[in-house]
Amino acid sequence: MIRIILFCVLTVLGLAGPVWLFVPALLVYMFLYTSVEVVLLAAFIDAYYGYGSSLPYLYTLSTGGVLLLIHILRPHFLVYNR
């Protein structure tokens, strides 16, 4: 439930909120859940805002890359919780 609420907030921030708030929120969400729905969100933003841009689908690619990176690094961060 919390995950759904957080994702909705992230969607609103991504579509209408300031970038300086959206990016840190996105990073925190990716670190907490490491889930693929953020790639879908990035794809929607690219589809709506990035149409006709010289660098198409930049956000999808970068979100996927960051997500993979966080997934690889997450166990190394969480070792301190054990």
Place this chain on the structure above:
Amino acid sequence: MKKFSSITRVNSRRISQNKKRVQIAVVVLLCLLALFSMPKVFRTVASVVVSPVVMTKSWFAESGSSFPQYLRNRKELLDELALMRTELAATGGERHTIKTLAQENEELRSLLGYEGEERILAGVIGRPGNIPYDSLMIDQGVSDGVREGAPVYIGDGTVIGIVKNAAPQTALVELITTPGFEATVFIMGPDIYTNAVGVGGGQLRVGVPQGIELAVGDMVVLPSITSGIYGEVSVVQSEPTRPEQYGFVSPHTPLSGIRFVSVGTTPMQSVSFEEAQQILGEIRSEFFMVPVPEDILIDTESGSSTATSSLEVSEESVDI
């Protein structure tokens, strides 16, 4: 057995992690494929998600409806209020700076604008309370022309002390309010001459018999060493059972507020009684007479000329 289960657990974790990474990569590729192959479809679907959010945002930001306007106006008013407060604080600070600089300018002008003798401007670096005895320490010394016995002024002509010790870079000024220092004073109000004694802390004490009306606010002049009003009686100590009463005189400028003084280069000279009377007369005319234009001033002299002319007119009318 334990080792086998732990290895199996580690292996299964590694497999699931790899699965997850593959899953992420596949989703990214599928999204990119969809974006490349069906951009319009994707955009239409995206607009279903994006449009409500963007529309709501623009409704709050630009709509003329009462609720968004109330929020916008309130925010704008609060922003404007904060800006005004900042500007006011800055203006207040600037005004204070200007006022301080103007006061300092005036003080320096009065110290250095005196015509008649050369004076040395000195800053006060020690005051009674901070240094022992009722003394002032100034930042000019022998190397700057300060000599022992030279008078020290505040303002144009108010002597507050005498240089008692001059070092190469600094000098010590003995104030006239030093305990034991005696001077002749004239008190306006009861209009009497009496002796004043320094009691320290920037105060002079005058002692007069009971029966003389000594009141707080009576101005005090030291005709022997000042060319103006030294200060006024700030406290009166009077007990009916005692034959004398005392008044404590404070200078107009408190010692804690003195930042600059001027030091004379010629020694002070003694004053005769006639000269003291002359000084008093000058002080009275300087401080209590205002040069009012003749056509505005109404005086007994102007009234008598009118009565004479009216008498002449009435005499003429009788003759006729």
